[in-house]
Amino acid sequence: KNEVEQSPQNLTAQEGEFITINCSYSVGISALHWLQQHPGGGIVSLFMLSSGKKKHGRLIATINIQEKHSSLHITASHPRDSAVYICAVTTSGSRLTFGEGTQLTVNP
């Protein structure tokens, strides 16, 4: 069983839709990261959180430590949001353990 599980694996939405990507983890963590991997392959950090909720523009990330679950929400989705969204966790060290990623496609 993977330490970090994401769902769904693939998600197709229409422009303007509200999107939710889920992440569950099976280990104790010190932080959870949401990352975006764009089609060229580069990775951008979106959020790092260890409790509660963070918001940046149209993106919202939440985490429930007791349930070992996090969600990434995108409001008013746009085709430029199309990318792979990756959940990753840090445990006792500094290494990130990555999920498989969620491929998001937003159609105009």
Add this chain to the structure above:
Amino acid sequence: EPEVTQTPSHQVTQMGQEVILRCVPISNHLYFYWYRQILGQKVEFLVSFYNNEISEKSEIFDDQFSVERPDGSNFTLKIRSTKLEDSAMYFCASSAVGRLAGIFAGELFFGEGSRLTVL
């Protein structure tokens, strides 16, 4: 905006050759990392580096691999005697903060990656 830069963006090499991938982390960052992503797979941790020494490494990071910070700006990953299965995208990352009181507290900034193809 400060960024992590990596060179080359793409390298093709013959099996058995040595490869050096270069990274320039963000200038005031102290913690440096290499990750790799084999095509179609998830990103995997290779090694972290702090204060001129390896602070953590994965099972993947065997004697074939080495890292170095030869000067104040570059951070390199050397792969000796490359194998077909070393073909992957290699990402460098840096953070300003590492572990504080045992808790990892640093946001990572990634480079665009170096794609290595071993023939």
